[in-house]
Amino acid sequence: MTETIKIAVQKSGRLSEKSLQLLKDCGIKFSNGTRKLTSKAKNFPLEILFLRDDDIPQYVASGVAHLGILGLNEVEEKDQKVDVVKQLGFAGCRLSLAVQKDTAYTGLEWFNGKRVATSYPNIVEKFFADKNINATTEEIGGSVEIAPGIGLAEGICDIVSTGSTLIMNGLKEVETVMNSEAVLIATPNLEAAQSDLLQKILFRLEAVQNAQKSKYILLNAPNEKIEEISALLPGMKSPTVLPLAVEGWSSLHSVISEEDFWNVIDQLKEAGAEGILVSDIQKLIA
Numbered sequence: 001m002t003e004t005i006k007i008a009v010q011k012s013g014r015l016s017e018k019s020l021q022l023l024k025d026c027g028i029k030f031s032n033g034t035r036k037l038t039s040k041a042k043n044f045p046l047e048i049l050f051l052r053d054d055d056i057p058q059y060v061a062s063g064v065a066h067l068g069i070l071g072l073n074e075v076e077e078k079d080q081k082v083d084v085v086k087q088l089g090f091a092g093c094r095l096s097l098a099v100q101k102d103t104a105y106t107g108l109e110w111f112n113g114k115r116v117a118t119s120y121p122n123i124v125e126k127f128f129a130d131k132n133i134n135a136t137t138e139e140i141g142g143s144v145e146i147a148p149g150i151g152l153a154e155g156i157c158d159i160v161s162t163g164s165t166l167i168m169n170g171l172k173e174v175e176t177v178m179n180s181e182a183v184l185i186a187t188p189n190l191e192a193a194q195s196d197l198l199q200k201i202l203f204r205l206e207a208v209q210n211a212q213k214s215k216y217i218l219l220n221a222p223n224e225k226i227e228e229i230s231a232l233l234p235g236m237k238s239p240t241v242l243p244l245a246v247e248g249w250s251s252l253h254s255v256i257s258e259e260d261f262w263n264v265i266d267q268l269k270e271a272g273a274e275g276i277l278v279s280d281i282q283k284l285i286a
């Protein structure tokens, strides 16, 4: 039997679609049926386990799954022995303390003697212990923002992204406890076969992430400006320069980070670049 690597992803929730999309972007083909809780990839020795995100750290720590994709917040909360091997750049959010909006909040000491409702009691208790604050936690599974309004607690600690859920529930954010994003975790000390497969997946993820950060740029330039424009577009080595059918003009091709592109666009135009075309890259191997 060929060795396979097992990866746990969230069955249904905020992370599900992007986790599966990432595997697909890595060229891994599989069917994701709605009821079946495992799926074998068709073209890579990988099996996907669809689980509640809360259970993923334990599965990965025990080696039942070798890898997992979940929020760093959940990894910290469960505090299992797992290695965080890669930040995945999606599901960016923060875990924050919030209080009712009309509260005269004076600083962290305000929480002394207060109750904080949260789905992340371990993180919150550790945070308060580190800061010598004597607050207690009320663990609830969801709809945490309701707690102060119904008298369950004076404050909450929950996930914040845009902040609109807090506002809708008459709360204000007062402290950030941690920043989070989706991460890839692995069982520590994987067997050689799984370790090799993890390296293959990491290599592909790197190519996908590089591509997402970069753009392919094509432009036309008068030949006497090639040097000046090339200096603005270092590319992976240097731009490719091809002659145009029109005498005295060339086409320059390069790779540029999206951020850099917006920074140099005016300089490119000033230097005489025309017909600037920017497109997405699917994979980029440096």
Ligand SMILES: Nc1ncnc2c1ncn2[C@@H]1O[C@H](COP(=O)(O)OP(=O)(O)OP(=O)(O)O)[C@@H](O)[C@H]1O
Pocket: 010, 011, 012, 013, 014, 015, 051, 052, 053, 054, 070, 071, 072, 073, 074, 091, 092, 093, 159, 160, 161, 162, 180, 181, 182
């Ligand atoms: N509003 C948000 N913006 C960005 N990321 C978020 C947001 N809400 C949650 N997340 C991230 O997505 C993860 C999963 O969120 P979700 O609400 O699907 O979890 P859940 O309800 O615990 O799911 P499960 O049923 O699997 O236990 C969170 O742990 C967090 O890392």
Ligand SMILES: O=P(O)(O)OC[C@H]1O[C@H](OP(=O)(O)OP(=O)(O)O)[C@H](O)[C@@H]1O
Pocket: 014, 142, 143, 145, 158, 159, 160, 161, 162, 163, 164, 165, 166
């Ligand atoms: O700052 P915002 O952009 O408003 O996002 C924050 C909200 O998003 C999450 O809930 P989600 O929408 O996933 O629903 P859930 O409570 O069912 O998990 C989280 O629990 C917050 O309630």
Ligand SMILES: [Mg+2]
Pocket: 052, 053, 054
């Ligand atoms: Mg959960």
